[in-house]
Amino acid sequence: EPEVTQTPSHxxxxxxxxxxxxxxxxxxxxxxYWYRQILGQKVEFxxxxxxxxxxxxxxIFDDQFSVERPDGSNFxxxxxxxxxxxxxxYFCASIAEAGGRGEQYFGPGTRxxxx
Amino acid sequence: xxxxxxxxxPLSVPxxxxxxxxxxxxxxxxxxxxxxxxxxxxxxxxxxxxxSSGNKEDGRFTAQVDKSSKYISLFIRxxxxxxxxxxxxxxxxxxxxxxxxxxxxxxxxxx
Numbered sequence: 001e002p003e004v005t006q007t008p009s010h011x012x013x014x015x016x017x018x019x020x021x022x023x024x025x026x027x028x029x030x031x032x033y034w035y036r037q038i039l040g041q042k043v044e045f046x047x048x049x050x051x052x053x054x055x056x057x058x059x060i061f062d063d064q065f066s067v068e069r070p071d072g073s074n075f076x077x078x079x080x081x082x083x084x085x086x087x088x089x090y091f092c093a094s095i096a097e098a099g100g101r102g103e104q105y106f107g108p109g110t111r112x113x114x115x
Numbered sequence: 116x117x118x119x120x121x122x123x124x125p126l127s128v129p130x131x132x133x134x135x136x137x138x139x140x141x142x143x144x145x146x147x148x149x150x151x152x153x154x155x156x157x158x159x160x161x162x163x164x165x166x167s168s169g170n171k172e173d174g175r176f177t178a179q180v181d182k183s184s185k186y187i188s189l190f191i192r193x194x195x196x197x198x199x200x201x202x203x204x205x206x207x208x209x210x211x212x213x214x215x216x217x218x219x220x221x222x223x224x225x226x
Contacts (some may be wrong), residue, residue: 045213090157102147106158
C-alpha cells in the first residue's frame with residue numbers, strides 16, 4: 001500500500017541552525033501539507049502546497065519557514081534559523097485531489113529537537 | 116471558546132467493550148469530519164471520513180455527525196488491546212483544505 005515517507009526520523013540541531021525536513025508524498029497525490037505537533041499539544045496546520053505554490057499558510061508559518069517541491073517526488077520544509085520553540089514532531093501529509101481533502105494521509109513524522 | 120474540543124481522557128475500557136469518543140465544535144463552517152488514530156510518536160492514521168450528518172460504518176468503527184448540535188462521535192465495537200492509542204477528531208471548512216484537530220482522547224483497552 002502506498003504511503004507517505006519522511007526523513008530523517010529524528011533531527012537534533014542547535015538554535016540558529018537551518019534544517020530541512022524531507023517528505024516523499026504518495027506518488028499520484030497533488031496536494032501537500034505540513035503539520036506540527038509540540039509534545040502534549042494538538043496537531044497544528046502549517047502550510048498547504050499545490051501546483052508549485054503555497055495555497056494556504058498559518059500564522060505559525062512565518063518568514064523562517066519555506067517549502068519546496070524540488071523534483072517530482074520530494075516535498076521539503078526548511079526552517080532557516082531554528083528556535084527552541086520549533087522543537088516538535090513535523091508531519092507531512094498529502095491528498096490525491098481537492099475533492100478528497102478530508103482523506104489526508106500522514107507520514108510517520110520527523111522529530112525535531114532544537115538545543 | 117476553542118474551535119474543536121475533545122476530552123483528553125484517558126478512557127479505560129475492558130477488552131470487548133464499546134469505546135465511545137466524541138468532539139464538539141463551535142464553527143458551523145466545518146463541513147468535513149475525520150477521525151484519526153495516533154500511536155505514541157507516530158503519524159496520525161486516517162480511520163473515518165464523513166461529510167454529511169448521519170452515520171457511517173466501516174468494520175468495527177462507526178462515525179456519527181450531528182451538524183445541528185455541532186457534535187461528532189466515533190464508536191469502536193469489540194475493542195482490542197491493539198486499539199489502545201490516542202484518537203483525534205479533525206475537521207475541514209467547506210472553503211479550505213487544512214485540518215483543524217481536537218486535542219485527542221487517549222484510550223486504553225485492558226486485556
